[in-house]
Amino acid sequence: MASVGKIARRTFLIGTAAIAGGVAVGYYYYRKPFPNPLEGDLAKGEVTFNPYVKIGADNTITIVAPRAEMGQGISTTLAAMVAEELDVGLDQIKVEHGPASYAYFNAAILEEGGPFAFFDESMTAEIVRAGMGVVGKFLALQGTGGSTSTLDGFGKMRQAGAATRKMLIAAAAQKLGIAAADLETANGSILHKASGKSLTYGAVAATAAAMAPPAEIRLKDKADWKLLGKPQKRVDMLAKVTGAPIFGIDVTLPEMLYGTVKMSPRFWAKPVKADVSNAEKMPGVIKIVPIDTNYGHGFGIIAENTWAAFKAAEAIDAEWADPEYPPDSAGISELLKQALGTKGSVMRDDGDVDTAFADAPREKIVEADYAVPYLAHATMEPMNATARLKDGVLDIWCGNQAPTLVRQLCANAVGIEQDKVSVHTTFMGGGFGRRIEVDFALCATLMAKETAGRPIKVIWTREEDMRHDAYRPASVGKFQARLGDDGMPVAIGMAIASPSPIASTLRRLFPSISPLGPDKSIVDGAYDQPYTIPNYRVSGIAAPASIPVGFWRSVGCSINGFFHEGFMDEIAVAGKTDPVELRKTLMAAYPAAVKVVEKVAEMAKWGEALPAGKAKGMAFTLSFGSWVGEIVQVADTPSGIRIEKVWIAADVGTALDPGIIEAQLISAAIYGLSAAMGQEITFADGMVEQSNFHDYDAMRIFQCPAFEVAILENFHKMGGVGEVGTPPAAPALANAIFALTGKRIRTLPLSKEVTFA
Amino acid sequence: MRLTVDGQAFDFDADPEMPLLWALRDLMGKTGPKFGCGIAACGACTVHVDGQPVRSCSLPVGEVTGAVTTIEGIGTEGRLHPVQQAWLEEQVAQCGYCQAGQIMSAVALLDEVAEPTDADIDDAMGGNLCRCGTYPKIRAAIRRAVVLKTAGI
Numbered sequence: 001m002a003s004v005g006k007i008a009r010r011t012f013l014i015g016t017a018a019i020a021g022g023v024a025v026g027y028y029y030y031r032k033p034f035p036n037p038l039e040g041d042l043a044k045g046e047v048t049f050n051p052y053v054k055i056g057a058d059n060t061i062t063i064v065a066p067r068a069e070m071g072q073g074i075s076t077t078l079a080a081m082v083a084e085e086l087d088v089g090l091d092q093i094k095v096e097h098g099p100a101s102y103a104y105f106n107a108a109i110l111e112e113g114g115p116f117a118f119f120d121e122s123m124t125a126e127i128v129r130a131g132m133g134v135v136g137k138f139l140a141l142q143g144t145g146g147s148t149s150t151l152d153g154f155g156k157m158r159q160a161g162a163a164t165r166k167m168l169i170a171a172a173a174q175k176l177g178i179a180a181a182d183l184e185t186a187n188g189s190i191l192h193k194a195s196g197k198s199l200t201y202g203a204v205a206a207t208a209a210a211m212a213p214p215a216e217i218r219l220k221d222k223a224d225w226k227l228l229g230k231p232q233k234r235v236d237m238l239a240k241v242t243g244a245p246i247f248g249i250d251v252t253l254p255e256m257l258y259g260t261v262k263m264s265p266r267f268w269a270k271p272v273k274a275d276v277s278n279a280e281k282m283p284g285v286i287k288i289v290p291i292d293t294n295y296g297h298g299f300g301i302i303a304e305n306t307w308a309a310f311k312a313a314e315a316i317d318a319e320w321a322d323p324e325y326p327p328d329s330a331g332i333s334e335l336l337k338q339a340l341g342t343k344g345s346v347m348r349d350d351g352d353v354d355t356a357f358a359d360a361p362r363e364k365i366v367e368a369d370y371a372v373p374y375l376a377h378a379t380m381e382p383m384n385a386t387a388r389l390k391d392g393v394l395d396i397w398c399g400n401q402a403p404t405l406v407r408q409l410c411a412n413a414v415g416i417e418q419d420k421v422s423v424h425t426t427f428m429g430g431g432f433g434r435r436i437e438v439d440f441a442l443c444a445t446l447m448a449k450e451t452a453g454r455p456i457k458v459i460w461t462r463e464e465d466m467r468h469d470a471y472r473p474a475s476v477g478k479f480q481a482r483l484g485d486d487g488m489p490v491a492i493g494m495a496i497a498s499p500s501p502i503a504s505t506l507r508r509l510f511p512s513i514s515p516l517g518p519d520k521s522i523v524d525g526a527y528d529q530p531y532t533i534p535n536y537r538v539s540g541i542a543a544p545a546s547i548p549v550g551f552w553r554s555v556g557c558s559i560n561g562f563f564h565e566g567f568m569d570e571i572a573v574a575g576k577t578d579p580v581e582l583r584k585t586l587m588a589a590y591p592a593a594v595k596v597v598e599k600v601a602e603m604a605k606w607g608e609a610l611p612a613g614k615a616k617g618m619a620f621t622l623s624f625g626s627w628v629g630e631i632v633q634v635a636d637t638p639s640g641i642r643i644e645k646v647w648i649a650a651d652v653g654t655a656l657d658p659g660i661i662e663a664q665l666i667s668a669a670i671y672g673l674s675a676a677m678g679q680e681i682t683f684a685d686g687m688v689e690q691s692n693f694h695d696y697d698a699m700r701i702f703q704c705p706a707f708e709v710a711i712l713e714n715f716h717k718m719g720g721v722g723e724v725g726t727p728p729a730a731p732a733l734a735n736a737i738f739a740l741t742g743k744r745i746r747t748l749p750l751s752k753e754v755t756f757a
Numbered sequence: 758m759r760l761t762v763d764g765q766a767f768d769f770d771a772d773p774e775m776p777l778l779w780a781l782r783d784l785m786g787k788t789g790p791k792f793g794c795g796i797a798a799c800g801a802c803t804v805h806v807d808g809q810p811v812r813s814c815s816l817p818v819g820e821v822t823g824a825v826t827t828i829e830g831i832g833t834e835g836r837l838h839p840v841q842q843a844w845l846e847e848q849v850a851q852c853g854y855c856q857a858g859q860i861m862s863a864v865a866l867l868d869e870v871a872e873p874t875d876a877d878i879d880d881a882m883g884g885n886l887c888r889c890g891t892y893p894k895i896r897a898a899i900r901r902a903v904v905l906k907t908a909g910i
Contacts, residue, residue, distance in 0.1 A: 071852030071889045240853030241844040243789025243828030250788040307779040380854040380888045429854025430888050462794045670890025693798040702879035704892035
């Protein structure tokens with residue numbers, strides 16, 4: 001079956017990136033596809049061994065974790081990969097994000113597809129024909145996304161640690177006149193047990209770094225891990241409980257100016273009439289400048305402080321051109337529904353669906369229409385960036401998920417070469433896919449052209465942030481099943497229509513490149529699920545609504561997890577099958593999935609009678625290589641439905657940090673539940689109607705359920721972690737509400753139909 | 758204008774309508790309190806004025822007469838406040854952006870109620886939004902802070 005082949009291919013690709021213990025030749029280390037970016041910026045007495053390790057003569061050990069730390073704990077886990085093989089404790093090292101460099105390309109994003117399906121083979125082939133220059137830049141993207149960071153780092157960062165250790169031992173052997181085989185390492189030192197002699201890494205670092213890297217590297221067996229596989233104290237925790245200035249919004253530089261932006265509330269629209277004179281005269285305002293980027297048009301306000309800039313932005317009197325898309329939510333919905341009636345790209349087609357439905361008796365057919373709205377990311381830290389353009393050199397400070405994209409597009413924006421741009425990536429007050437965009441950096445860069453070399457920190461208001469996002473797309477789906485005599489589905493047809501995140505992203509980042517081929521993110525989470533149904537078709541249709549859409553924690557899987565798993569629950573009910581049993585039967589060919597379903601059912605005591613006024617619902621989604629089942633228990637209370645408890649079982653293959661993984665699974669479930677309960681972005685007059693947390697809120701502490709999490713390692717390949725808890729959350733909740741109330745809600749948010757306590 | 762912030766006196770010129778948050782961040786270099794919404798809806802900017810928790814994004818600086826305490830004034834890396842210590846031990850933070858506000862709300866809660874119930878915690882912390890969903894750990898950390906405070910840590 002084609003679909004099984006696709007799943008197998010995905011897992012195979014994961015496998016090639018995840019090198020198991022034992023002997024492994026340092027493939028990445030040897031190919032050295034890019035120069036080591038640390039070489040140009042070393043402290044006195046400091047040397048570098050590869051793009052991940054710097055060691056000072058004073059034994060200061062710095063590990064570079066070149067992925068965006070947006071809360072998912074990646075800086076800790078990536079550092080632990082290097083530290084594990086280098087034989088140092090996490091309390092002995094400094095962890096830095098490091099510079100923007102193609103040396104930090106994310107191979108796993110390319111291999112897995114991740115959110116960047118435009119890297120698929122047909123697309124890549126097309127770009128290669130168009131010119132290698134483009135493909136080189138694309139393929140070396142230093143991106144954080146698609147729950148790929150651990151997978152990408154697992155081989156090369158352990159190799160980097162192991163190679164460094166081997167070189168340090170070789171240098172120590174030379175210095176002590178003792179055979180390398182007789183030396184051991186521990187806690188950043190090299191020891192000779194027989195003589196009691198020891199040297200710190202720092203004492204031999206300079207000699208070691210000048211040596212040739214080893215030809216072969218032996219990585220530790222999993223059984224010998226000291227750090228990996230065990231919960232670690234996060235390296236960023238102390239800074240985060242003391243209010244340290246670690247975020248983009250905290251950047252403070254000498255002579256710094258402040259600013260904000262007022263961009264067109266209608267996407268892509270230019271101002272047809274604008275009067276900035278009153279705003280420009282306000283106290284503390286220095287200058288107001290036009291901003292034109294591929295993201296849209298508007299104004300940048302340069303001021304002496306943030307408040308003055310905010311006030312002036314409000315005072316700009318502008319009229320904006322008409323929108324190029326239907327101006328209100330009803331019109332946009334209509335566009336999506338029309339698209340659903342057109343022929344899409346078939347992404348899964350097992351058996352013969354048309355024939356299976358042709359002679360189906362009416363009573364054996366289950367049909368349903370589903371819909372989800374646009375969603376904003378609403379990171380806690382509003383978009384911001386600080387830029388300084390002085391003497392032809394650009395420095396940008398910001399939290400971002402793609403430093404090399406920031407460097408490339410900001411260099412283009414001011415017409416300088418990329419080697420004149422330094423991107424200083426800070427910690428992020430939330431990312432969730434929003435900071436893979438570069439609009440905040442572009443705005444600050446263009447404004448820095450107007451400040452005579454002074455740095456400027458440009459902070460968006462929450463309203464500007466809410467109304468200028470790359471939204472999770474709205475989507476609609478039509479679902480049909482034919483049940484057999486045993487109540488199990490013999491045929492399923494799914495058609496899903498939504499705007500294409502890939503096409504929309506290309507318009508913003510690389511408008512000269514046309515998207516080619518189907519966008520699989522439209523059907524992610526629907527076409528690639530481990531169900532075996534004899535006739536099974538999933539097609540996706542790109543709807544032509546040009547509201548900017550992009551990558552939002554699990555993207556397509558957050559949409560299709562709800563569609564697919566809500567519909568599976570309907571099939572179970574119609575066929576009088578228990579939802580857990582239905583999944584165990586249909587997933588029998590995938591033992592990892594069955595074990596997850598069994599585990600979560602056992603934890604939640606599924607099947608045991610509940611008191612009146614309480615009910616449970618379950619859902620399962622395989623996403624980003626991890627298999628996740630969730631069960632939600634709800635209760636009817638006088639003030640509305642209360643989510644009491646959530647059980648999560650997740651098979652991640654190899655659990656590198658169980659503490660961080662558990663935190664991520666809970667976090668992602670809350671993110672999904674928040675959206676399902678009450679979030680939607682709607683449109684009127686071509687503008688987003690929501691503006692702040694009063695009308696686009698998220699779960700609060702008094703609504704937060706208790707969680708119980710089990711992390712499984714049955715599957716033989718490692719999966720992602722940051723997003724995988726989100727997709728099953730909404731359908732498990734909706735299915736629980738059905739079990740509680742008998743009301744089948746097929747359109748999110750659920751607050752349109754029920755009240756939450 | 759003159760304000761006492763974290764025990765230190767600051768003299769500055771500002772539009773009295775400027776929210777305390779921006780006076781702290783832009784004029785006094787106190788970046789611990791965070792900007793999240795500007796309408797007192799998320800709590801990221803929470804500081805204390807004379808010990809009472811306030812949303813500094815919506816309080817005009819001209820109306821502030823009492824002493825201001827920010828996250829930077831309750832403890833240091835070497836000598837953490839018991840609430841910060843509890844946050845560290847429970848490994849609460851993910852992105853960490855809301856946590857300065859969460860901690861300031863929790864400190865104010867424990868100053869008022871030594872042993873808060875679950876309902877007290879929900880009431881006191883309901884105005885502090887966390888998009889990473891660290892609420893279960895916030896609850897655990899507040900309970901741990903009660904123990905640490907009682908033990909005099």
